[in-house]
Amino acid sequence: MAPILSIRDLRKTYDDGFQALKGVTLDIEHGEILALLGPNGAGKTTLISTICGITTPSGGTVTVDGNDIVTDFRAARALIGLVPQEVALEPFEKVLNTVRFSRGLFGRPRDDARIESILRKLSLWDKRNSATKALSGGMKRRVLIAKALAHDPRILFLDEPTAGVDVELRKDMWNIVAELKADGVTIILTTHYIEEAEAIADRIGVITNGELLLVEDKDTLMARLGKKRIEVQLAEPVDAVPTALAAHDLTLANGGDTLVYTYDIHGERTGITQLLNDVAGAGLTLRDVETRQSSLEDIFVDLVQEERA
Amino acid sequence: MNWTAIAAIYRFEMARFFRTLLQSFLSPVLSTSLYFVVFGAAIGSRIDQVEGISYGAFIVPGLVMLAVITQSISNGSFGIYFPKFIGTIYELLSAPINFLEIVLGYVGAAATKALFIGVVILLTSTLFVDLSIAHPLAMVAFLVLTCISFALLGFIIGIWAGNFEQLQLVPLLIVTPLVFLGGSFYSILMLPPIWQKITLLNPVVYLISGFRWSFFGTADLPVGYSLLAIAAFTCLCLGVIWWIFRTGWRIRS
Ligand SMILES: Nc1ncnc2c1ncn2[C@@H]1O[C@H](COP(=O)(O)OP(=O)(O)O)[C@@H](O)[C@H]1O
Numbered sequence: 001m002a003p004i005l006s007i008r009d010l011r012k013t014y015d016d017g018f019q020a021l022k023g024v025t026l027d028i029e030h031g032e033i034l035a036l037l038g039p040n041g042a043g044k045t046t047l048i049s050t051i052c053g054i055t056t057p058s059g060g061t062v063t064v065d066g067n068d069i070v071t072d073f074r075a076a077r078a079l080i081g082l083v084p085q086e087v088a089l090e091p092f093e094k095v096l097n098t099v100r101f102s103r104g105l106f107g108r109p110r111d112d113a114r115i116e117s118i119l120r121k122l123s124l125w126d127k128r129n130s131a132t133k134a135l136s137g138g139m140k141r142r143v144l145i146a147k148a149l150a151h152d153p154r155i156l157f158l159d160e161p162t163a164g165v166d167v168e169l170r171k172d173m174w175n176i177v178a179e180l181k182a183d184g185v186t187i188i189l190t191t192h193y194i195e196e197a198e199a200i201a202d203r204i205g206v207i208t209n210g211e212l213l214l215v216e217d218k219d220t221l222m223a224r225l226g227k228k229r230i231e232v233q234l235a236e237p238v239d240a241v242p243t244a245l246a247a248h249d250l251t252l253a254n255g256g257d258t259l260v261y262t263y264d265i266h267g268e269r270t271g272i273t274q275l276l277n278d279v280a281g282a283g284l285t286l287r288d289v290e291t292r293q294s295s296l297e298d299i300f301v302d303l304v305q306e307e308r309a
Numbered sequence: 310m311n312w313t314a315i316a317a318i319y320r321f322e323m324a325r326f327f328r329t330l331l332q333s334f335l336s337p338v339l340s341t342s343l344y345f346v347v348f349g350a351a352i353g354s355r356i357d358q359v360e361g362i363s364y365g366a367f368i369v370p371g372l373v374m375l376a377v378i379t380q381s382i383s384n385g386s387f388g389i390y391f392p393k394f395i396g397t398i399y400e401l402l403s404a405p406i407n408f409l410e411i412v413l414g415y416v417g418a419a420a421t422k423a424l425f426i427g428v429v430i431l432l433t434s435t436l437f438v439d440l441s442i443a444h445p446l447a448m449v450a451f452l453v454l455t456c457i458s459f460a461l462l463g464f465i466i467g468i469w470a471g472n473f474e475q476l477q478l479v480p481l482l483i484v485t486p487l488v489f490l491g492g493s494f495y496s497i498l499m500l501p502p503i504w505q506k507i508t509l510l511n512p513v514v515y516l517i518s519g520f521r522w523s524f525f526g527t528a529d530l531p532v533g534y535s536l537l538a539i540a541a542f543t544c545l546c547l548g549v550i551w552w553i554f555r556t557g558w559r560i561r562s
Pocket residue numbers: 014015016018020038039040041042043044045046047562
């Protein structure tokens with residue numbers, strides 16, 4: 001089946017000359033969940049805004065189920081629902097009316113049963129007659145999702161749905177995403193939490209500085225990202241990794257007084273016990289052992305270097 | 310045309326109006342009554358008649374225009390400025406609608422509210438003066454056209470404004486003086502000749518004159534000029550809005 005969303009060499013230069021997207025190419029398949037992972041300022045929101053019509057592209061094309069977002073914008077946008085990064089709601093209006101408004105705005109006839117089922121699914125039905133300003137932050141975000149779903153879109157964009165949200169709500173949000181996927185909605189979400197991408201996505205795209213570095217199946221990428229390092233500090237520096245430890249694929253650091261071992265946290269066996277036994281067996285004295293998991297920034301740096309190499 | 314979307318915008322905007330119906334209703338009634346007390350009673354006792362019409366009745370068309378013009382502008386500008394300000398404009402920009410549909414929804418609602426208030430003022434004024442309307446159809450047409458054209462102007466101001474001060478600026482510095490100097494409370498024939506000439510540069514003069522003609526059958530200026538003026542003004546606003554639509558000025562980066 002042809003991809004539901006097809007992005008080709010998409011570029012965006014803002015009026016001040018800043019190039020926020022430097023040629024993004026990406027296909028998204030029907031029914032998948034794609035997480036766009038990237039630090040602040042990477043261009044995630046710009047990418048979503050450009051696809052949804054909030055900013056105009058400076059170059060490249062996007063088609064939604066075959067409809068160009070510029071020339072066939074009506075057909076393209078009718079298929080898309082957007083939950084923006086910042087919560088923005090008409091403060092004095094009732095939940096029910098704002099959601100109804102969204103459906104009408106997208107040209108769909110009024111359908112109270114449909115709106116009810118959306119509100120129920122998002123646990124908003126009890127709040128339907130509350131003014132939106134009276135809701136908690138998490139509830140407001142749900143209203144935004146309900147508004148985005150009100151016209152039955154085939155694609156849903158969630159821009160940092162869990163930023164600044166507590167752990168419980170984050171889990172809730174993940175469940176909502178899973179249910180939407182079960183309904184056949186294609187979901188593209190942005191996040192800067194690796195764990196979030198890992199928890200809900202089928203595929204993960206990594207974006208930084210306006211460039212999509214890579215897009216991979218979650219499992220493949222997590223294997224690459226899920227590395228942890230052990231730094232073994234020695235009492236006496238060594239010139240080279242002792243041959244007795246060759247099997248562990250170690251590198252030397254800090255002028256020879258640190259052995260660095262990398263392992264996969266998802267692996268069945270980490271090999272740590274064996275390593276420490278062998279270090280002792282080689283007659284080396286340990287001063288300290290430290291484990292480190294790469295931060296997202298480290299991982300981005302690694303990925304950038306790998307891609308450039 | 311996405312009529313469902315236009316109706317959705319229109320209804321949503323009108324809902325805001327109905328939420329504050331009492332305020333929307335009370336303040337024009339109150340201010341009109343005050344105008345009648347101040348201008349009608351105080352000045353009217355000195356100026357008996359203007360162009361053969363009692364002064365109290367003479368100022369009614371001007372009062373209605375004054376209210377309708379200010380209300381159209383403030384409703385039209387606030388209606389589109391508010392979504393920009395609170396961020397809900399993202400939804401308008403991402404919806405399968407074009408700019409014309411957005412304009413129809415917002416301007417239609419703004420004009421309706423202003424029309425409502427214009428009618429309320431007209432009804433209030435009948436409590437103070439005897440009023441007969443010589444050309445009712447023309448009166449309604451003038452009223453509706455004024456509501457629409459100034460709601461369009463308001464829409465432009467709302468798109469242009471970057472903050473609440475700017476939103477107030479144009480009405481305060483330009484529109485209110487033009488309306489007050491446009492003959493709401495006097496006939497321009499009462500002015501010295503040189504001011505009569507200068508006043509003709511004020512577009513509002515034509516509106517009020519034409520509107521007054523629809524009530525009393527007489528006016529300072531030929532009614533054709535008035536129609537021409539309001540048509541030209543509406544076209545100008547539509548032209549600017551069309552340009553905004555083409556360029557995405559101040560709405561779509
Ligand atoms: N309207 C704008 N004008 C100029 N620069 C912008 C604008 N919006 C965003 N940017 C810049 O574009 C870059 C990408 O921003 P954004 O897409 O919001 O990133 P992300 O969502 O990944 O945090 C940032 O450097 C930001 O400062």
